[in-house]
Amino acid sequence: MKTFTMVLAVLPAISLLTGTAFAQQVPNAKPDRPISAQDRFYTSDQFSNTVSVIDPSTNRLLGVIKLGDLTPANLSPLYKGQLLVHGMGFSPDGRTLAVISIGSNSVTFIDTATNAIKHTTYVGRSPHEAFFRPDGREVWVSVRGEDYIAVLDGSNFKETGRIAVPNGPGMTIFSPNGKYGYVCSSFSPETVVIDAHTKRIVGRIKQDSPFCPDIAATPDGRQVWLTLKDVGKVMVFDAKPPFAVLKSIDTGAITNHVNIARTPRGQFAYVTVGTQNIVKVFRTDSFEQVATVPVGALPHGLWPSGDGSRIYVGLENGDGVAVIDTVTNRLLTTIPIGQGPQGVAYVPGAVPSGDGMTNLVPLEKANGKVQLTLSGQGQSQVTLFDQGQVQILQAAVAGLPPKQPFTLGLAANPDGTGAVQPLAKFMTNPAGAAIVNAVGPIRQIVTDATPAQRRYLVIRVGDPDAPGAVVQRQATTN
Incomplete structure (x- = not known):
């Protein structure tokens, strides 16, 4: 016992x-x-x-x-x-x-x-x-x-x-x-x-x-x-x-x-x-x-x-x-x-x-993706999810001032200057971050286009109708 x-x-x-x-x-x-x-x-x-x-x-x-x-x-x-x-x-x-x-x-x-x-x-x-x-x-x-x-x-x-x-x-x-x-x-x-x-x-x-x-x-x-x-x-x-x-x-x-x-x-x-x-x-x-x-x-x-x-x-x-x-x-x-x-x-x-x-x-093979980084004031990670001829863009934005309006867009120049085509406007949360989405044939023009047709992802201060200074721009392609 x-x-x-x-x-x-x-x-x-x-x-x-x-x-x-x-x-x-x-x-x-x-x-x-x-x-x-x-x-x-x-x-x-x-x-x-x-x-x-x-x-x-x-x-x-x-x-x-x-x-x-x-x-x-x-x-x-x-x-x-x-x-x-x-x-x-x-x-x-x-x-x-x-x-x-x-x-x-x-x-x-x-x-x-x-x-x-x-x-x-x-x-x-x-x-x-x-x-x-x-x-x-x-x-x-x-x-x-x-x-x-x-x-x-x-x-x-x-x-x-x-x-x-x-x-x-x-x-x-x-x-x-x-x-x-x-x-x-x-x-x-x-x-x-x-x-x-x-x-x-x-x-x-x-x-x-x-x-x-x-x-x-x-x-x-x-x-x-x-x-x-x-x-x-x-x-x-x-x-x-x-x-x-x-x-x-x-x-x-x-x-x-x-x-x-x-x-x-x-x-x-x-x-x-x-x-x-x-x-x-x-x-x-x-x-x-x-x-x-x-x-x-x-x-x-x-x-x-x-x-x-x-x-x-x-x-x-x-x-x-x-x-x-x-x-x-x-x-x-x-x-x-x-x-x-x-x-x-x-x-x-x-x-x-x-x-x-x-x-x-x-x-499916269509489930491919391209990942990009936007750098400047803070850093954001961007993924382009292939859906055939278009992609769903999702950006995890970070490092920006809190509760402020910004615009994600496509710029003509690598430094974000020149004409910018808006993709999405967004407001940062109290931590200065946001999840931003857009849909379109984006990969074709930010990674695959000829130099004359190439565009660059940027984030600018303000709304699309009144864009301000560039705070982040496309830095690298993985």
């Missing part, structure tokens, strides 16, 4: 050292599951309108699930596919993926074993993220273009009700025990806590700014972390009443998403910082920053593996997934995927049997 007692006593210590059954991962605090060929990592690719499917046991792209067409085909009034594939969540049993398409106001439910579409539900204007309640009975969709959470039945995916929240709900995540739903806002400086069963607001947390795109609950059930993209911060509050703010941390311009990993060394928050192309790592007990991991162009969504040993990061302007080892906090590899990954999800045991290749299609 003495020997048996001693063995039981050391089991918890062994689990902490090895990261096995006693550790828990997000979102539902389930026991660790070692990485295997049954797992899948998914990205929602906004510009190719695809879902990329990766086998994390080999870190290989298996193919994509095509939900829509490239531009300009998707601009037709008769278009029936999905547009701006963006957000992502999954069911507690790992059998269903919920994929949000902002432009078509839809939630597409996909069978993870067969990659087949089960159902498509259309909701209100510009939904952003969807997530299943931990018991699987409901799906809560944050309808960011309006002021409510659309509640869908977890079995037939039909809308059953709405929960009124502050304008512009960005995302909902649930407490591990399913008691609370935490909803941050992208248009109002307030996060609300909702009783998941009564559907009533039971707590309110003041955000440091109005623009929260992402929120995560720690698997130990103690904290909630959220990002503030416009001011470059993360906030942390107590997951239980009275939901007091615990910490506000400056992280950097275009702070996108946050997620949590439990490892043998403790519990850590991983935060993507877009304009710096890095992931910052913080302890959740002391809030100390312990690592900075360079990952690639404009990191966006991220999610831990089922055992917390890796973090998978979507690179919005890099058409790739960066894989981070959580023991060393170093980049392991980068996997090519579809265009402009946004939301992501790691689903342990997504494919219970077989190779999981059914209904996948190869990544």
Whole structure:
């Protein structure tokens, strides 16, 4: 009996050292599951309108699930596919993926074993993220273009009700025990806590700014972390009443998403910082920053593996997934995927049997890109995503004065002088940054044209009708 007692006593210590059954991962605090060929990592690719499917046991792209067409085909009034594939969540049993398409106001439910579409539900204007309640009975969709959470039945995916929240709900995540739903806002400086069963607001947390795109609950059930993209911060509050703010941390311009990993060394928050192309790592007990991991162009969504040993990061302007080892906090590899990954999800045991290749299609050659840099006052990264004859331009602008108007355009001269053809006007956020988009045959004239026809990307102060001084201009071509 003495020997048996001693063995039981050391089991918890062994689990902490090895990261096995006693550790828990997000979102539902389930026991660790070692990485295997049954797992899948998914990205929602906004510009190719695809879902990329990766086998994390080999870190290989298996193919994509095509939900829509490239531009300009998707601009037709008769278009029936999905547009701006963006957000992502999954069911507690790992059998269903919920994929949000902002432009078509839809939630597409996909069978993870067969990659087949089960159902498509259309909701209100510009939904952003969807997530299943931990018991699987409901799906809560944050309808960011309006002021409510659309509640869908977890079995037939039909809308059953709405929960009124502050304008512009960005995302909902649930407490591990399913008691609370935490909803941050992208248009109002307030996060609300909702009783998941009564559907009533039971707590309110003041955000440091109005623009929260992402929120995560720690698997130990103690904290909630959220990002503030416009001011470059993360906030942390107590997951239980009275939901007091615990910490506000400056992280950097275009702070996108946050997620949590439990490892043998403790519990850590991983935060993507877009304009710096890095992931910052913080302890959740002391809030100390312990690592900075360079990952690639404009990191966006991220999610831990089922055992917390890796973090998978979507690179919005890099058409790739960066894989981070959580023991060393170093980049392991980068996997090519579809265009402009946004939301992501790691689903342990997504494919219970077989190779999981059914209904996948190869990544198309049209998914090429050109990357440029604009330098001067600050620096901006620009990616041109090929869509056939045209490209979608996305610029991650940084280093400019905050809350000021600027114009992105095409200049006749390399120094930005001369005639300038405006592409997009924009306003910088309080951190002096912005995400700017345009569409057209831009690559052909900024990289491929003859000297006489060549144009150069520039950013100038002011509106297109009254352009001012050049602050950034095209510097290099990668």
